[in-house]
Amino acid sequence: MRYDAVVIGSGVSGMASALALAREGLSVAIVEANRHPAPLIRRFRRRSVWCDAGFHYFGGLTDGGGAGALFRYLGLFDRLNPEPLDSNGFDTVAFEGEPEVRLPVGLDRTRQTLKARFPGSADAVDAWIDAVASIQDTIPFANLSVDPGTFDPRPNMHRSLGHLLAEAGAEPDLVRFLDAHGYLLHGTHIDETPLHVHGTVIGFFLLAAHTFPRGGDTLADGFGHALKTMGVPVFTRTRANAIRSVGRSVAGIEVQDADGNHDLLECAAAVSAIHPKRLIQMLEPSVVRPAYLQRVRKCPETFPPFVLYFDAPNVPESLLRTNHYYVRPDRKSGRDEVLALMARPSDVDPETGSRRSLCAVREASGWEAVLRDPSDSAYAEWKEAMTADTVAWTGAVVPELRGRCETVAAATPRTYEREAGAFLGSVYGIRHAVGTEAVLPLGPLRGLFLAGQSVGMPGVLGAMISGVVAAAAIVGWNPIMDRIRRCA
Numbered sequence: 142m143r144y145d146a147v148v149i150g151s152g153v154s155g156m157a158s159a160l161a162l163a164r165e166g167l168s169v170a171i172v173e174a175n176r177h178p179a180p181l182i183r184r185f186r187r188r189s190v191w192c193d194a195g196f197h198y199f200g201g202l203t204d205g206g207g208a209g210a211l212f213r214y215l216g217l218f219d220r221l222n223p224e225p226l227d228s229n230g231f232d233t234v235a236f237e238g239e240p241e242v243r244l245p246v247g248l249d250r251t252r253q254t255l256k257a258r259f260p261g262s263a264d265a266v267d268a269w270i271d272a273v274a275s276i277q278d279t280i281p282f283a284n285l286s287v288d289p290g291t292f293d294p295r296p297n298m299h300r301s302l303g304h305l306l307a308e309a310g311a312e313p314d315l316v317r318f319l320d321a322h323g324y325l326l327h328g329t330h331i332d333e334t335p336l337h338v339h340g341t342v343i344g345f346f347l348l349a350a351h352t353f354p355r356g357g358d359t360l361a362d363g364f365g366h367a368l369k370t371m372g373v374p375v376f377t378r379t380r381a382n383a384i385r386s387v388g389r390s391v392a393g394i395e396v397q398d399a400d401g402n403h404d405l406l407e408c409a410a411a412v413s414a415i416h417p418k419r420l421i422q423m424l425e426p427s428v429v430r431p432a433y434l435q436r437v438r439k440c441p442e443t444f445p446p447f448v449l450y451f452d453a454p455n456v457p458e459s460l461l462r463t464n465h466y467y468v469r470p471d472r473k474s475g476r477d478e479v480l481a482l483m484a485r486p487s488d489v490d491p492e493t494g495s496r497r498s499l500c501a502v503r504e505a506s507g508w509e510a511v512l513r514d515p516s517d518s519a520y521a522e523w524k525e526a527m528t529a530d531t532v533a534w535t536g537a538v539v540p541e542l543r544g545r546c547e548t549v550a551a552a553t554p555r556t557y558e559r560e561a562g563a564f565l566g567s568v569y570g571i572r573h574a575v576g577t578e579a580v581l582p583l584g585p586l587r588g589l590f591l592a593g594q595s596v597g598m599p600g601v602l603g604a605m606i607s608g609v610v611a612a613a614a615i616v617g618w619n620p621i622m623d624r625i626r627r628c629a
């Protein structure tokens with residue numbers, strides 16, 4: 142078969158890229174190794190409880206803003222029915238023994254809230270909010286008047302959020318607060334997080350925070366419908382094995398289906414929306430510069446997550462429409478440890494009318510020990526210990542849940558790698574960190590482009606944007622942005 146472009150991987154970045162290319166008139170196909178498209182964001186069911194895997198909430202969907210226009214351009218908006226989280230506190234952050242901080246939607250409201258809570262750091266709060274606002278102003282998908290030709294997805298990667306806070310005289314309590322909140326959302330601590338990455342990811346959430354009625358299933362199904370409408374085939378259970386090239390230009394993608402049949406999908410352009418370390422295994426070493434391969438191999442990963450799912454009839458009202466981040470010091474690492482509790486407002490059991498599902502997300506601490514001894518017994522022991530600790534931590538921070546919720550599933554880094562193809566189970570793929578070289582959308586062959594969270598930004602919106610950026614590298618920015626603007 143011959144296509145104008147083949148997209149490898151049907152995560153949100155791959156599907157967004159394919160839709161953008163199809164909207165611009167190219168014939169496109171997607172190949173996906175998993176049995177379902179978008180395996181990372183799909184929910185799974187344990188007993189009668191729906192469990193969210195790689196999607197809980199997203200930011201940036203403001204009235205008339207770029208994210209809504211992007212969803213419309215991709216043909217998704219009408220099927221999504223986004224539900225706003227609590228605008229007075231979409232996230233709360235609570236340090237042990239201290240009153241919680243509720244983060245409201247809106248940059249100015251956040252500014253007021255944090256100045257009231259951290260009066261000794263008022264100037265630093267101003268510097269932080271001003272920086273986030275000016276970063277948001279430069280992103281074409283947040284500010285539709287930005288000329289995309291001037292958009293640099295990787296500007297100054299050397300200045301960290303930590304630098305900004307230190308220069309602005311932030312006191313330790315504000316630094317700890319922003320660190321704990323940002324860590325689960327961009328996968329890096331503030332002293333290593335480029336200010337631009339932080340301002341993009343957190344900025345979107347501060348502008349608006351929404352979820353979908355059926356979590357990631359709503360988004361995955363919306364993509365599925367739009368791809369079908371646009372006539373884009375998604376070949377599931379089909380693994381890309383090699384990128385074939387003529388000279389240094391892409392000529393096709395060699396794939397293998399679940400029955401072991403091989404095929405070559407000829408194409409002049411390819412978008413790799415998979416982890417870059419998987420991509421480089423598919424390239425013929427003789428046609429790629431060794432420096433490129435080495436640079437990608439050296440990139441560090443974000444942390445692997447551990448997620449526990451509870452059957453929790455009648456989740457306390459306080460946990461609905463607000464994500465709770467609980468923070469405690471970790472003596473071993475000297476850092477804070479964060480536990481995020483998330484319950485979806487719409488997740489109602491049709492039989493009893495009660496809300497059931499509660500999800501606890503944290504870093505998989507101690508996972509290195511399992512990597513050193515990956516035997517099944519070491520893994521089972523580690524999983525049991527993490528489960529017990531997470532149950533105890535959840536009960537300590539929400540006493541109403543003690544003895545009133547039951548664990549139905551646990552997702553480990555191994556689960557994320559096996560079920561969703563997450564490289565080493567890392568939460569957001571490659572770490573976007575100061576002092577590390579970024580992996581760019583332009584690939585090492587003519588006609589090969591990279592998309593995905595490891596190349597763009599962590600999170601579904603960042604991954605979707607990176608998919609459109611890769612499409613724009615193929616068909617040009619102007620037609621895409623013109624259409625997106627018309628969708629605003």
Ligand SMILES: Cc1cc2nc3c(=O)[nH]c(=O)nc-3n(C[C@H](O)[C@H](O)[C@H](O)COP(=O)(O)OP(=O)(O)OC[C@H]3O[C@@H](n4cnc5c(N)ncnc54)[C@H](O)[C@@H]3O)c2cc1C
Nearest residue numbers: 150152153154174181195197198380381562593594600601
């Ligand atoms: C626990 C957890 C919670 C999260 N919560 C949120 C949240 O609330 N909000 C948010 O915005 N983000 C969240 N995220 C992050 C979000 O899920 C990701 O940023 C996003 O889905 C990544 O999309 P992607 O397209 O870059 O990659 P992926 O979804 O990983 O897509 C890559 C695809 O490529 C496929 N593949 C790999 N190799 C091959 C091959 N050789 N051939 C064919 N196919 C291949 C894989 O099967 C996979 O489907 C969460 C992540 C985790 C782990």
